[in-house]
Amino acid sequence: MLLAMFIILIAAALLGYRIISAVPPLLHTPLMSGMNALSGITVIGALAVFITAPAGAEAWSAAALILAMINVVGGFWVTERMLRMFKGKTKESEVQEIPWQ
Amino acid sequence: MAVTIAIAILIIVGFLAGIRLMQSPRTALWGNRLGALSMIIAIAWTFITTNQAAFSTALIYIVIGGLIGLILGQSVKMIHMPQTVALLNGFGGAASALVVWAAVVIYHGEGIEMLFWGTSGLALGVGALTFSGSIIAVLKLQGLAFRQPVQLKFHGHILRVAILLAALLIIINISLPGQYYIYFLPIIALLGLSAGFFMTLRIGGADMPIVISLLNSFSGIAASIAGLAVENIILAGTGALVGVAGLILTRIMCRAMNRSLFSVLAGFTPGKKETAAPSSKMDKSAVKTGALAGAEEAEKEKKEIEANIESDSTTDEDAKIRLSEIIDQAKRIIIVPGYGMAVAQAQNAVKELLDALEGQGKQVKFAIHPVAGRMPGHMNVLLAEAGIDYDKLMDLDAINPQFEYADLVIIVGACDVVNPAANAAEGTPISGMPILNAEKAKHVIVCNIDEKPGYSGVDNLLYEQSHVYSFWGDAAKTIPQLTEMVM
Numbered sequence A: 001m002l003l004a005m006f007i008i009l010i011a012a013a014l015l016g017y018r019i020i021s022a023v024p025p026l027l028h029t030p031l032m033s034g035m036n037a038l039s040g041i042t043v044i045g046a047l048a049v050f051i052t053a054p055a056g057a058e059a060w061s062a063a064a065l066i067l068a069m070i071n072v073v074g075g076f077w078v079t080e081r082m083l084r085m086f087k088g089k090t091k092e093s094e095v096q097e098i099p100w101q
Numbered sequence B: 001m002a003v004t005i006a007i008a009i010l011i012i013v014g015f016l017a018g019i020r021l022m023q024s025p026r027t028a029l030w031g032n033r034l035g036a037l038s039m040i041i042a043i044a045w046t047f048i049t050t051n052q053a054a055f056s057t058a059l060i061y062i063v064i065g066g067l068i069g070l071i072l073g074q075s076v077k078m079i080h081m082p083q084t085v086a087l088l089n090g091f092g093g094a095a096s097a098l099v100v101w102a103a104v105v106i107y108h109g110e111g112i113e114m115l116f117w118g119t120s121g122l123a124l125g126v127g128a129l130t131f132s133g134s135i136i137a138v139l140k141l142q143g144l145a146f147r148q149p150v151q152l153k154f155h156g157h158i159l160r161v162a163i164l165l166a167a168l169l170i171i172i173n174i175s176l177p178g179q180y181y182i183y184f185l186p187i188i189a190l191l192g193l194s195a196g197f198f199m200t201l202r203i204g205g206a207d208m209p210i211v212i213s214l215l216n217s218f219s220g221i222a223a224s225i226a227g228l229a230v231e232n233i234i235l236a237g238t239g240a241l242v243g244v245a246g247l248i249l250t251r252i253m254c255r256a257m258n259r260s261l262f263s264v265l266a267g268f269t270p271g272k273k274e275t276a277a278p279s280s281k282m283d284k285s286a287v288k289t290g291a292l293a294g295a296e297e298a299e300k301e302k303k304e305i306e307a308n309i310e311s312d313s314t315t316d317e318d319a320k321i322r323l324s325e326i327i328d329q330a331k332r333i334i335i336v337p338g339y340g341m342a343v344a345q346a347q348n349a350v351k352e353l354l355d356a357l358e359g360q361g362k363q364v365k366f367a368i369h370p371v372a373g374r375m376p377g378h379m380n381v382l383l384a385e386a387g388i389d390y391d392k393l394m395d396l397d398a399i400n401p402q403f404e405y406a407d408l409v410i411i412v413g414a415c416d417v418v419n420p421a422a423n424a425a426e427g428t429p430i431s432g433m434p435i436l437n438a439e440k441a442k443h444v445i446v447c448n449i450d451e452k453p454g455y456s457g458v459d460n461l462l463y464e465q466s467h468v469y470s471f472w473g474d475a476a477k478t479i480p481q482l483t484e485m486v487m
Helices: A002-021 A025-039 A042-052 A055-085 B002-021 B028-049 B052-075 B078-107 B114-142 B155-175 B181-201 B205-229 B233-257 B261-265 B303-312 B316-329 B339-344 B347-359 B378-385 B396-405 B475-486
Strands: B287-289 B332-337 B363-368 B393-395 B408-412 B443-447 B468-471
Touching (some): A002 B205, A025 A055, A025 B002, A025 B028, A025 B078, A025 B205, A025 B233, A025 B393, A042 A055, A042 B028, A042 B052, A042 B205, A042 B233, A055 B028, A055 B052, A055 B378, B002 B028, B002 B233, B028 B052, B052 B078, B078 B378, B114 B155, B114 B181, B114 B205, B155 B181, B233 B261, B316 B468, B316 B475, B332 B347, B332 B378, B332 B396, B339 B378, B339 B475, B347 B378, B347 B475, B363 B378, B378 B393, B393 B396, B408 B475, B443 B475, B468 B475
Parallel strands (some): B363 B393, B408 B443, B443 B468
């Protein structure tokens, strides 16, 4: 189990490196806020801990749950809002293309 | 077991595929949604596989957190995106720290393993650091506190001692059979908090893109290590993914400023101005030509004659007529936006200028420097919000060869990123930094607030060149005036 965990961790990091490097600067802000939302994945850790928690530890994991969910939903939602604004050529340009050379 | 691993791989692949779709602005929206879907699956899977006695209470907290996140995400303005991302980073880091903390409180009695001692301490420290660092960054970006970099006495030493001490405690933790474990953890958390505080305290405004990227990375690393601590594959893998993304962006930002991460974290004091501004530049007329100052120097081009004529006509009206002539003749125009545009909230004015220029049959492109703004890609978001097509937004490598073919460059609130001193001068804070070669264009109009140097404190050599015309003032007012000249 531990071995599988390490292998997956390293594979995710390497694959992630390749894929993330190819994201154009145009989209770096949405990329970052999206990755930000992903860091809220800690919500599942919080959930696992919360469910097994005895009375004393409940408050800590409840706080973790709330903070992580703010992170997840807030992150995905601002990314959604931003990406909706990115529009390609809306109208066909009437302007004659002038070569830039 | 096999199912657990399979599901974990499925979810992580879902995230990776989402990021893959983010490589193009056409598919990015669906990439984000795929990421959100994978997240929902991850949460649902955790619900299914664990003891469901506490299901409903957990759901209440999830809904509360989700609602707060939704309200926050819906209400923030695009201009405030850097501090929003910083705040969410902080919450993520804090959540990871709390997860291991709660896990420790729960499990500390039951013969815990060495891996857990080490990883939980580490996750706690990094999570706490992310939290306090992000909160300071939010205060700075929002202008609530510490707007100027604060450099205390022995600042570097305090920071190093905090980090080393935390590392030492973690190592002692692992090497001793866990007897002091429960006493060490609060100290590690406190050390992490103070390290984050001192690290971010001395960071200046224009270095924010680097710090935000770094904190983003830390929030992922904290989640990843917390995943190792509580033995959750999805958490460990996804956290690593975020950590890598943050590091990539940090490196891109550092490169775009030609600075090492170390020098950014060591704090920054802008260099002293080497030359005082000539007194002739000090009068307050709204429109002045850069030629005024440049002509006195050894400008031996043909332009000199023109420039001399120019310096005779110092009234606003004449200069404006000259500007409108230049705009009128220009066919290929590049607009260079900077943080000043965001501060002046001039995006919509720029969009109107763009429409006016295109209405006259001119070709317009935007040149976006990687570190323009307060977070990676900040300018693109602001311009997209104003309704400008992303096809027109060009990054550094794509646009730089085109400046020499441009008839006109309009600079809106950008200084250091177009300062030729980066190439020409040695030993300045921006020497060697890749810049936008605005000076190569036939004419340049600078719509900055004033002639003061940018964040680096280096005088902008561009302002003194004879083909550069300065139009000082609030961009929200000066840009509409340019637009009027077009019409």
